[in-house]
Amino acid sequence: MANLVVKVQTEDLQPGQILAEDIRDPFGRILLYSGATLTEFTIQGLREREYIKTVKVRISPEKIAPGLLRPEESLARIPTQVHQRIGGFFEKARTSAQVKEEAIEHLSEDVQPVIENIFGTEPAIVHNLRLLSNHDDHTHQHSWMVMLLSLSILREAELKGFLKPDKHDKTDMALGALLHDIGKTQIPLKILNKPGKLSAEEWQKMRLHSTYGYRMIRSLSSLMPVSKAVVGHHHRYLDGSGYSAEGLPFLEYVPDLVRIATVADIYEAIVSERPYHIAALPYHAIKILEQGSKKLYDPRYVSLLREIVAAFPIGSLLLFSGGLVAQVEDVDLKEKDNPLLLIVGSFNRKYAPHLGLRYNLESPPSGLPGEPELLLGAYSPAGLASKIRAGFQLQKTPYDLLGSDASIGLYSLPDWESSFCENFGFLLQIF
Template sequence: MRLLPVSSLQPGMRLGKKIYNEEGIILLSENAELNDVIIRRMQLHGLDYVYISDPRTDDVVVEDMIEESTRRKALQDIRDTFRKLSEPSVKGMVYPYLGKTFTGLVETVMDDLRGREDTMIMMMNINSMDHYLFRHSLNVCIYSLVLGLVQGYTKDELTLLGLGALLHDIGKTKIPLSILNKTSALTDEEYNEIKKHPELGYKILKDEPGISLKSAHCAFQHHERLNGSGYPRGLKGDEISDFARLIAITDTYDAMTTHRVYRSAMLPHEALEVLYTGCGTLYEKSKLELFRNHVAIYPLGITVTLNTGETGVVVKIHNEFPSRPVVRILADADGVELKAPYDFDLLESMTTIIKKVDEIEL
């Protein structure tokens, strides 16, 4: 299969992976044939990329980072809980189910990640029409746990990190939907309202049974930045918890690689470049390097153009060198499609580099 922008889809193409809605229900199955109506609906629902079947790359298998059943259950629990929290509350009300519900969920996600052959962070915002806040919460949890695993955190530390990452945006349940879903520019007053969500999240979590203060501080501090330019308290350096400094990176990355009502999603290499503009000032260098070394900069199935002029599809990622993948060459430098595509390993030719990703210049 190969990964194509929805803008490049043509009627008659067939899906390579299922497409889900926010309930976890399959909207379109593998091999479903696309038509103009389906393609327009994908665009309207904010899908930027989908996997498409292609005989030349039918050996490329893109596995999800967690099991389908885990993902469905996670989104259901997040959706149900967040919607309840969005309802008007009675003063003094507590939600003792948070710790119980989400601790088990985090442990299941950890088990799924440990069962993978690799620990690479793959694009999660593909083939899904989930509600942004629900999907974002799960993605940040998964990305953060991957980094925690390769960092060698203990099981208890991973559980605390996973809970903090999963619930880092829970304060947004107290922000009016009219502001959260606004498609035009926010006013200063609306932006200041949005900036309240870290403190609102902390207030929800700090006294929750089963939620530690370390996890609660992930909600409180995930928008703080090393140089003190973040919010809500303008903390600097080590004043920010270790977990929150890590989640600051995974939260920003997922936000940039997700389609929003006001902009299209970035590709991983674009988002990583933006993150690195804040290396050492906004984000901790060692954590940013850890993230860079474990993110699939060029996702499996993505179309790339080499400095030789040849065009192909990424078919294998080297875990140790994710920036030097194996590319299946499909067309020569003149754009003529090859009758016999072949695999080219960028690790074997250090002078050959990727110059474009989906026609985007590097």
């Protein structure tokens, strides 16, 4: 694939260009991942950040060929002000600890263009979708994503004939998803953004966000009971485990819109980068949801989500057992679980002769690993290195992760050499 990597001033960025580097804020937090397709919306977000002057992009004309409607493109038609207004709503909730009736009326109007975009376009695959918020506020960002995912699942459920949502159901879904974590605006930021594990006491406080959130919205007459149920019960699972807002009666039957929001919420939490958690690939997030489905989550909505998301975002890195590292170079939307891989490196000499080889995940050439051998995935070499370290902490031996051959080393394509040394050098000390 003839991709051209070029450095472009933010003023000159064009929708459809693909990021060739992670974009971080001044604190090092990832705003947009390498591999994301730029939209009017994300470009505007980049231009607003004065500390970002130039961005490396891969230009790939076939990505914007007509007929390949991507949600980034369809969602790009959502007026930017909608996302900003919703950000303002979260800011207000944080300072005033109240949600006013008229704020819900405004939100109901604000989500209409989002609903129209999701329900009014061709079904599309959610790629490496990250939208920049003006405030880098995680609750706003997470809630926005959970809304987009919940509406996308609802749309798929309508197409498959599971549900027949009317205009009100769609608005109730959007508002419930947007507000599900509104109680987090009342949790101290030092707990919300704490790197590492929460103590038992902090965890207790964190769980209170359901209760705080429910208290903030329970008396609003413009918010429907099902949206309130999303706020109060989104951490209640199908087998009765989990928790609800204090004071709410036990839910015998979890409504469909709550089930959808729960699936979207867990998924979004797993794939997003947080101070205490390295972002997982959609592939691994779906696997985790599938393991919990039937018992915890509704399997119908997990499988609809699986159809909506691209399991392997372009640009992500995969580690296979035996120590082979490949980058996802392209994804054909018609075969989205079968990405084109480029072998960029290996921790084992046996794969060194194959560096630079391209193959599709579902049809590996003989001797090379395929999906059953896939161990870990990440959006960057640093992310992959963190995941390998975490794997060791889980008492996986280096041999489980990298193969039992004695020929361990760092082998990579010339372009990847410095990044491999920097990020994976620690492996050499282990052996």
